[in-house]
Amino acid sequence: MIEVEGLTKRYGAKLAVDRLTFRVRPGIVTGFLGPNGAGKSTTMRMMLGLDRPTAGDVRIDGRRYENLQDPLKYIGALLDAKGVHGGRSAFHHLLCLAQSNGIPKSRVHEVLHAVGLTAVARRKAKGFSLGMGQRLGIAGALLGDPRILMFDEPVNGLDPEGIHWIRNLMKSLAAQGRTVFVSSHLMSEMALTADHLVVIGQGRLLADTSMADFIQHNSHSYVRIRTPQPERLLDVLDEAGIKAFRAGGGTLEVDGGKAERIGELAAEHRIVLHELSPQQASLEEAFMRLTAGSVEYHAQGGTPPTGWKKG
Numbered sequence: 001m002i003e004v005e006g007l008t009k010r011y012g013a014k015l016a017v018d019r020l021t022f023r024v025r026p027g028i029v030t031g032f033l034g035p036n037g038a039g040k041s042t043t044m045r046m047m048l049g050l051d052r053p054t055a056g057d058v059r060i061d062g063r064r065y066e067n068l069q070d071p072l073k074y075i076g077a078l079l080d081a082k083g084v085h086g087g088r089s090a091f092h093h094l095l096c097l098a099q100s101n102g103i104p105k106s107r108v109h110e111v112l113h114a115v116g117l118t119a120v121a122r123r124k125a126k127g128f129s130l131g132m133g134q135r136l137g138i139a140g141a142l143l144g145d146p147r148i149l150m151f152d153e154p155v156n157g158l159d160p161e162g163i164h165w166i167r168n169l170m171k172s173l174a175a176q177g178r179t180v181f182v183s184s185h186l187m188s189e190m191a192l193t194a195d196h197l198v199v200i201g202q203g204r205l206l207a208d209t210s211m212a213d214f215i216q217h218n219s220h221s222y223v224r225i226r227t228p229q230p231e232r233l234l235d236v237l238d239e240a241g242i243k244a245f246r247a248g249g250g251t252l253e254v255d256g257g258k259a260e261r262i263g264e265l266a267a268e269h270r271i272v273l274h275e276l277s278p279q280q281a282s283l284e285e286a287f288m289r290l291t292a293g294s295v296e297y298h299a300q301g302g303t304p305p306t307g308w309k310k311g
Ligand SMILES: Nc1ncnc2c1ncn2[C@@H]1O[C@H](COP(=O)(O)OP(=O)(O)OP(=O)(O)O)[C@@H](O)[C@H]1O
Pocket: 011, 014, 015, 016, 034, 035, 036, 037, 038, 039, 040, 041, 042, 043, 185, 296
């Protein structure tokens, strides 16, 4: 369990983290979401004792990070996959970490195997691809067999196979009863991995909710219809008590999952349909609405940003 209480970080005039209070519970994957610059990395750095809070407190299983003996055995983290000495081999990098944390050498072999790096364990880390670097960073996080794991944007830049692997790894770590806290700026990614969401924007807490609740409240389903006889269909639907809206481009939309009923009514009245498709509003859109007021850097131009990358 991680408990964050009134956590605040100020860099000069910039309030990077603003009185955050939330808990990260064991046995589930908790997604930590927010646009670029929201304060996710700063929060994680404070959780790990790498940055000193301006105010507030973080407790790891009831204790401050600096009071943990052999902290790698309590909490493992992947913050920056490039934070590895490039001249060292994967094996030596992990061995150094293990030796300075009272972890046996046998564990190095175990984690190399777990992340699939055994075959390249003696190669220098500077020759590693991005995906291999992420795997090595994750091996370091797993080294102390900690009950709590923290990953900052672990899928950034990975190929689909790597993304799939990390997703499954996080889920299996949570299924073992561990606390798993993972940051991302992509809702679509979190929707596939996280059971719980903590959303921040400009350092402030915007939502602390289960994934299921977030989906239920934000992913509304509707049916899209295209027909060369929209007036007739509107009349028929109206008679049947089904409310339809014109959605532009010659399409109609009906809230909810009534596709079968609409198809039956159209057939009964011999109305031609060119499209009858159930649709789901995207969670990414809901997430962008939630954080709209707190995006630090908007894309230039007339249309709203499609992603949250700076510049
Ligand atoms: N050392 C620092 N000095 C000054 N400002 C900083 C420092 N570190 C972070 N910031 C600022 O604090 C804010 C939060 O940054 P942070 O990196 O924590 O956000 P983030 O949510 O992790 O974003 P990203 O997804 O882009 O990494 C940003 O406005 C950033 O510019």
